[in-house]
Amino acid sequence: MTETWDPSDAGGLRLPSGRLVRGRALRRPLPADAPEPTYAVYLLGKRPPEVPWEAHWLRWPDFRLPADRGEARTVLTEAWRRTPADRVEIACGGGRGRTGTALACLAVLDGVPPQEAVAYVRHHYDRHAVETPWQRRYVRRFGDFG
Template sequence: MNERTATWSAGTGVLTLPSGRLVRGRGLRHGTPDGPPPDFGVYLLGKAPTLPWESRWLRCRDFWVPDAADAHAALAEALERAGSERVEVACGGGRGRTGLALACLAVLDGVPAADAVAYVRAGYHPGAVEVPWQHRFVRRFGMEEDRPHGR
């Protein structure tokens, strides 16, 4: 765990969660944003990325959803670390899968699952969470921890 306290500044691409924690969302195809790199990231991609900082990879092709149990574990870690570290979530384009992950983080931080997509669209990007099955994943996300292996 990183000993220093370092978080993002509120701004473009940074979602403020109800607890006040800040998490940056982005699309990897858009290049590296200005400013400091993350301390930890969760990446929803079809193939594992190679990055110079600590990260978790969630296998997830474009327009799909990750394994629920894997997502819950990775995002719970991301939420905890966002209290004192710069955390980002990203996919290729920065909307669908990134929006899904941000909405799930919002659920973990207390936003009702039924409201999480609207919360992320208002605070991150109006096009976040792109397809119906991603919406359904977010609505069911709060229930996943009660099911063995996310099933």
């Protein structure tokens, strides 16, 4: 079993259940003072570079929604499932729109009502998270995709 994130790590989000996940902007370097993730989900339009930890690429163009909603639900559910034992990182280019949307979906999986999940992530992660109206709508309807 791996140690999870320190709650004070940059980009950390504590879900209501106590699970920890880290959101990050891939345009910025890894935080120097924090450990590497053990599992990551990268939300990008193109395949990301290889990393030394286990990672999953989810095709998700900037300012858009995931290309395959079924795959997105499967991948995000797996990320949420791993949070008690792994250092799970969710990241896109800027760390706000796609990352915030995915983090809000994890909050829904963790029991936050879908209509409150965006506000939860904006309060606990980044006040600019989930950038577009269609990303907000995606979070509200996330439970319907299962």
